[in-house]
Amino acid sequence: MISDDLDLQQLTRDLKSKLRPGEPVGYLRGKSLMRDMLLDMRTNHFSELEAEELVDTLEARGFVRFLGDPAERSVADAPWDISPHT
Numbered sequence: 001m002i003s004d005d006l007d008l009q010q011l012t013r014d015l016k017s018k019l020r021p022g023e024p025v026g027y028l029r030g031k032s033l034m035r036d037m038l039l040d041m042r043t044n045h046f047s048e049l050e051a052e053e054l055v056d057t058l059e060a061r062g063f064v065r066f067l068g069d070p071a072e073r074s075v076a077d078a079p080w081d082i083s084p085h086t
Contacts, residue, residue, distance in 0.1 A: 006054075008057070008058060008061065008063055009063070009084045009085055010084070011038075011054075011058075012058060012063040012064070012082060012083070012084035012085075013084040014041060015034060015037055015038065015041075015058075015064075015082065016082045016084065018037050018040075018041075019033075019037065019082070022079065024079070024080050025077055025078070025079050025080075026076060026077045026078075027066050027068065027070035027076055027078075028070070030066065030079075030080045031052075031055050031059075034055045034058075034064065034080075035048070035051045035052050035054075035055050036051075038051040038054055038055070039051050062083075062085075063082070063083065063084060063085065064080055064081070064082050064083075065080065065081045065083070066078065066080050067079055067080065067081055
């Protein structure tokens with residue numbers, strides 16, 4: 001369960017700062033990379049399921065946005081836009 005008092009804006013900033021330039025790429029690979037990075041952020045102690053749900057929440061609320069179409073092979077390797085809405 002994701003806590004209501006979790007600062008998604010700050011979490012997005014933290015996630016963006018840990019990613020290398022140009023990361024993540026690809027819809028599923030990008031989601032997996034962001035999940036794994038959240039798991040590595042030791043201060044939050046997320047379970048794997050919580051980290052997956054959190055990536056879905058960040059996507060649903062517009063903090064992370066895939067710039068391609070995962071259904072179309074030609075743009076499935078597009079990058080993600082990670083914007084903490086600052």
